[in-house]
Amino acid sequence: MPTETPQPAFVLVRPQMGENIGAAARAMWNFGLDRMRIVAPRDGWPNSKAAAMASGAGRLLDEAVLADDLPGALADCTYVFATTARVRGLTKPVYAPERAMQVAAEKISAGEKVAVLFGPERAGLENEDVARANAIINVPVNPEFASLNLAQCVLLTAYEWRRASGEVEMERTDMGGADWASHLEVEKLADHYEERMEEAGFFFPEHKREGMKINLRNMWSRMPLTGADVRMLHGVLRQMVRWKDRGE
Amino acid sequence: MPTETPQPAFVLVRPQMGENIGAAARAMWNFGLDRMRIVAPRDGWPNSKAAAMASGAGRLLDEAVLADDLPGALADCTYVFATTARVRGLTKPVYAPERAMQVAAEKISAGEKVAVLFGPERAGLENEDVARANAIINVPVNPEFASLNLAQCVLLTAYEWRRASGEVEMERTDMGGADWASHLEVEKLADHYEERMEEAGFFFPEHKREGMKINLRNMWSRMPLTGADVRMLHGVLRQMVRWKDRGE
Numbered sequence: 264m265p266t267e268t269p270q271p272a273f274v275l276v277r278p279q280m281g282e283n284i285g286a287a288a289r290a291m292w293n294f295g296l297d298r299m300r301i302v303a304p305r306d307g308w309p310n311s312k313a314a315a316m317a318s319g320a321g322r323l324l325d326e327a328v329l330a331d332d333l334p335g336a337l338a339d340c341t342y343v344f345a346t347t348a349r350v351r352g353l354t355k356p357v358y359a360p361e362r363a364m365q366v367a368a369e370k371i372s373a374g375e376k377v378a379v380l381f382g383p384e385r386a387g388l389e390n391e392d393v394a395r396a397n398a399i400i401n402v403p404v405n406p407e408f409a410s411l412n413l414a415q416c417v418l419l420t421a422y423e424w425r426r427a428s429g430e431v432e433m434e435r436t437d438m439g440g441a442d443w444a445s446h447l448e449v450e451k452l453a454d455h456y457e458e459r460m461e462e463a464g465f466f467f468p469e470h471k472r473e474g475m476k477i478n479l480r481n482m483w484s485r486m487p488l489t490g491a492d493v494r495m496l497h498g499v500l501r502q503m504v505r506w507k508d509r510g511e
Numbered sequence: 512m513p514t515e516t517p518q519p520a521f522v523l524v525r526p527q528m529g530e531n532i533g534a535a536a537r538a539m540w541n542f543g544l545d546r547m548r549i550v551a552p553r554d555g556w557p558n559s560k561a562a563a564m565a566s567g568a569g570r571l572l573d574e575a576v577l578a579d580d581l582p583g584a585l586a587d588c589t590y591v592f593a594t595t596a597r598v599r600g601l602t603k604p605v606y607a608p609e610r611a612m613q614v615a616a617e618k619i620s621a622g623e624k625v626a627v628l629f630g631p632e633r634a635g636l637e638n639e640d641v642a643r644a645n646a647i648i649n650v651p652v653n654p655e656f657a658s659l660n661l662a663q664c665v666l667l668t669a670y671e672w673r674r675a676s677g678e679v680e681m682e683r684t685d686m687g688g689a690d691w692a693s694h695l696e697v698e699k700l701a702d703h704y705e706e707r708m709e710e711a712g713f714f715f716p717e718h719k720r721e722g723m724k725i726n727l728r729n730m731w732s733r734m735p736l737t738g739a740d741v742r743m744l745h746g747v748l749r750q751m752v753r754w755k756d757r758g759e
Contacts, residue, residue: 274610276545289656289658291665293652293653293656293657293663294651294652294653294654294658295653295655299604316550318658319656319658330520345556350685351685351687352685352687352688353539353685354684354685354686354689354735354737354740355684355687356682356683356684356685357683357684357685358681358682359679359680359681359682359683361674361681362681362682399685403542403670403671403678403679403680404541404542405541405543405673406542407543408537408540408541408567408568408575409541410537410541410566410567413574414539415541415663415666418663418666418667419666419667419670422650422651424608424651424669425651426651430651431609431651432607433606433607433609433610434604434606434607434610435603435604435605436603436604436605436607437599437600437603437604437605437647438602438603439597439599439600439601439602439603440600441602457643467698482687487602491672492602494581507696
């Protein structure tokens with residue numbers, strides 16, 4: 264069964280190689296999309312090479328909606344995007360993938376049914392296909408080298424869908440079970456190092472003494488230290504003192 | 512020769528299959544990146560399978576910097592990202608690809624040298640590798656199905672670099688050589704249809720007449736018509752009148 268999550272349908276138009284259909288299914292499911300439609304696949308359907316390539320995403324192929332032609336695949340859709348690398352000379356809005364999937368998310372949350380068309384591997388969508396779409400998605404590839412394959416185009420669009428549907432955390436720190444050191448802990452660490460370095464004769468020559476102390480203390484404050492880091496750094500220093508005391 | 516454009520280096524750490532190294536080169540060059548570094552490739556270097564797969568991006572392989580180990584590959588870098596699918600239990604900032612490449616762009620424009628690490632196909636980066644990085648990049652894949660391959664991870668990161676380096680147009684209309692219709696052109700089109708429909712007896716019954724006229728006029732105003740569209744719609748209507756006049 265498909266997931267309940269509202270989402271666009273991804274429509275593969277006249278795909279050629281089964282492997283690419285399978286890779287497209289994997290790319291979709293990597294970003295939580297599972298509504299595939301397939302128009303007139305060259306080698307018929309089902310396709311064993313597609314199934315082999317899809318591996319963990321095989322369910323998408325089993326549940327894919329087949330259609331003989333594009334109007335048949337789009338009958339229930341209210342808004343259709345066509346992905347294309349080329350400018351077509353058709354009067355039509357052209358979106359970057361990010362903006363396109365934002366528009367898709369808005370339309371879908373307003374109850375619309377949205378589809379995204381992906382053309383056959385060799386030549387891409389025909390103008391006849393693009394004329395049936397409401398808007399174009401253009402991936403901003405290097406103009407000197409535009410060679411995205413079908414699954415890569417599906418991957419980038421699915422990735423942008425996931426970003427647009429608002430589930431992506433931009434930034435966090437993996438604490439690995441640790442806590443940040445408190446100001447007091449850092450202060451005591453700085454004191455510990457300053458005292459031992461004083462005993463060791465590190466702050467030399469005399470006229471640089473205060474500046475060196477400030478630099479050392481400033482360094483500890485600049486570092487994003489955990490409580491465990493602070494304990495480790497105390498241990499490092501104590502061990503150096505023990506080593507010295509052993510008189511080796 | 513590499514392009515002059517300031518950019519991060521992409522570092523493939525102990526890559527296994529030559530095909531994947533070639534596919535990574537293509538993925539980079541699709542988004543204008545051409546600084547690859549390779550650490551201890553399993554099958555030695557150069558690698559004919561990598562070259563065959565890279566096709567149009569073969570220059571990246573010829574110019575790739577080889578290193579025996581990770582510290583050797585990173586010697587000149589001031590900030591290093593590690594891409595990883597798993598949480599590591601290392602205390603470290605974790606960025607979404609978009610934010611990571613924004614940070615990279617800021618650092619690079621401030622003169623820093625930035626690298627992004629990609630692990631070997633099977634297992635990804637070791638914790639020993641990740642501990643050498645300043646931050647982690649985590650691609651927001653479906654937790655039920657996280658199966659990005661090496662080239663796909665490179666592709667998404669390169670795509671985000673291109674977005675962050677500010678060359679992507681979010682939205683435009685491909686006019687295909689056409690101009691939007693002027694208000695006057697649309698007004699005259701609406702008049703033309705209204706007159707002919709009046710003659711044809713379309714506005715019936717009488718009590719709905721004014722409402723129907725308003726709806727018809729409103730429809731024309733809602734449509735994003737070009738001058739050519741307006742001329743075509745005039746032609747459609749004139750042709751219907753001619754057909755009627757032929758009395759077939």
